[in-house]
Amino acid sequence: MGINRTKRSLINISVSIVSKILVTLLPFTTRTIMIQTIGIEYLGVDSLFASVLNMLSLSELGFSSAIVYTMYKPVAEKEDEKVKGLLCFYKTVYRVIGVIILGVGLILLPNLQWFIAEGTTYPSDINIYIVYLILLVNAAISYFLFSYKSAVLVATMRNDIDSIIDTVRSIISHGLQIVVLLLFREYFLYIIILPIVTVANNIFRAILIDKKYPQYRGKGKLSKEDRKGILTRVGALIGNKLGGVVFTSVDSIVISKYLGLVVLAKYTNYFTIFSAVFAIETTVYSAIQSVVGNSLVSNSKENNFSLFKDIFNITIIISMVCVCCFTILYQPFITVWVGSGNLLGIEIPILLALYYFIKSTRKPLFTFYEAAGxxxxDFLKPYVSVIVNLVMNVAMVQIIGLPGVIISSIFALAVIEMPWESIVFFKHCFNVKAFEYGALVLKSVLFCGIAFAITFFVGNFLPYGILGIVLRLMVTLTICAVISLIMLKFTRGGRQAWGRFGLILKRKI
Incomplete structure (x- = not known):
């Protein structure tokens, strides 16, 4: 059974990474063709409404995570009636959420102009209200059409099937959108594809799940205790759900409101790259979360802290490479990709590199944090962070413009979330003081700072263009490799992390 679970985990990891790369690359192609065929202003409208509708997803409140967590045990113990009860409850919850999203979305409809900066315009040939309604239907329709059934795939460790379905959907959706843009250059046809593909995808997924898991078809009952347990977990997850959505969506809304759709579209080009790289890194951490969870319940606190330090030291190297690549490659890549007219100031890549560094070095802590439940x-932490981030966003964007939006997110993560999480986590899980984590962070700042400074200096002498990008990438990887080897060779934590990594490669752990 353990071998089967291990094989299934490896399959899930492999499929998830390949799927994530494919799903990440497709939007780049679509965005490029959109800018070249109908203009960057349409991209700004697209990004704004996506962020507004993402905010409405707050009504989900973490129910999916809570219900999937509750399904693991009955699925493993073949309690089919309980699983059916959970699915029926999930179905009811999702329909309520769908109604809420439609209701709140319609309330916002008359006030769409509020989200767009005064004095700025959007393409004159589109009706933003119809565009918004189409995107609203696309956002809500999944909650009515069998979306809840996906929980079965997660609970039975068949994430690979879910990833394949999502990848195929993305290929079909982006493929059709590209054809429409090239043949018709029509934005309405471009967006109407989304709800059509969503409906077809949900129906296909439901048929496949029903065929593969016939034992979970039909109605079932859920006890009051189970309902109470789910609601308790949801209550604990609301704040973190809020924090995640605000950090990803409010920035775009604030930029549109105060700086306009064109600035938002240009910034979205940069942030798309940022999100793509971080999504791939997140996939790796998601894959090891179950290993971390098992270690927390089966090993001593000392061994767990040792594992944490090893993962953190490896993360330093990943962060170093990504930060240096952002610093030296952002501007030439944007130039080649969408043209020099869509460049932002050099301070934006630097701030995004710093933002990525903070998010990346926080990831090991957050992975252990989630595994420990x-x-x-820290129930209050996300609420404090969200309020500070929102207030700083609105204030600083009016003072220093676009950099203020990124700085507010950096401040909320670095000054509120990371220190708060480290104090709580080390208090509950390790027999060490949180300042030891601070020492690890300082080490990462030192090595990444050195790599950043050298890379930034050398980058000033390197050309743009495709050849320049290749040259810059080679230089970055060389600099990071040298500094990483120094860290692994001359620091105790680095040697230990490299030793564990070697064991993993030899399949001894």
Missing amino acids: LWRA
Whole structure:
């Protein structure tokens, strides 16, 4: 059974990474063709409404995570009636959420102009209200059409099937959109594809799940205790759900409101690259979360802290490479991709590199944090962080413009979330003081700072263009490799992390 679970995990990891890369590359192609065929202003409208509708997804409140977590045990113990009860409850919850999204979305409809900066315009040949309604239907329709059934694939460790379905959907959706843009150059046809593909995808997924898991078809009952347990978990997850959505969506809304759709479209080009790289890194951490969870319950606190330090030291190297690549490659890549007219100031890549560094070095802590289930221990943290981030966003964008939006996110993560999480986590899980984590962070700042400074200096002497990008990438990887080897060779934590990594490669762990 353990071997089967291990094989299934490896399959899930492999399929998820390949799927993530494919799903990440497709939007680049679509965005490029959109800019070249109908203009960057349409991209700004697209990004704004996507962020507004993403905010409406707050009504989900973490129900999916809570219900999937509750399904693991009954699925493993073949309690089919309980699984059916959970699915029926999930179905009811999702329909309520769908109604809420439609209701709130319609309330916002008359006020769409509020989200767009005064004095700025959007393409004159589109009706933003119809565009918004189409995107609203696309956002809500999944909650009515069998979306809840995906929980079965997650609970039975068949994430690979889910990833393949999502990848095929993305290929079909982006493929049709590209054809429409090239043949018709028509934005309405471009967006109407989204709800059509969503409906077809949900129906196909439901048929496949029903065929593969016939034992979970039909109605079932859920006990009051199970309902209470789900609601308790949801209560603990609400704040973190809020924080995640605000950090990803409010920035775009604030940029559109105060700086306009064109600035938002240009910034979205930069942030798309940022999100793509971070999504791939997140996939790796998601894959090891179950290993971390098992270690927390089966090993001593000392061994767990040792594992944490090893993962963190490897993360330093990943962060170093990504930060240096952002610093030296952002501007030439944007120039080649969408043209020099869509460049932002050099301060934007630098701030995004810093933002990425903070998010990346936080990832090991957050992975252990999630595995330990400490959501209740820092219940107030996400609310404080969201309020500070929102207030700073609105204030600083009016003072220093676009950099203020990124700085506010950096401040909320670095000054509020990371220190708060580290104090709570080390108090509950390790027999060490949080300042030891601070020492690890300082080490990462030192090595990444050195790599950043050298890369930034050398980058000033390197050309743009495709050949320049290749040359810059080679230089970055060389600099990072040398500094990483120094860290691994001359620091105790680095040597230990490299030793564990070697064991993993030899399949001894």
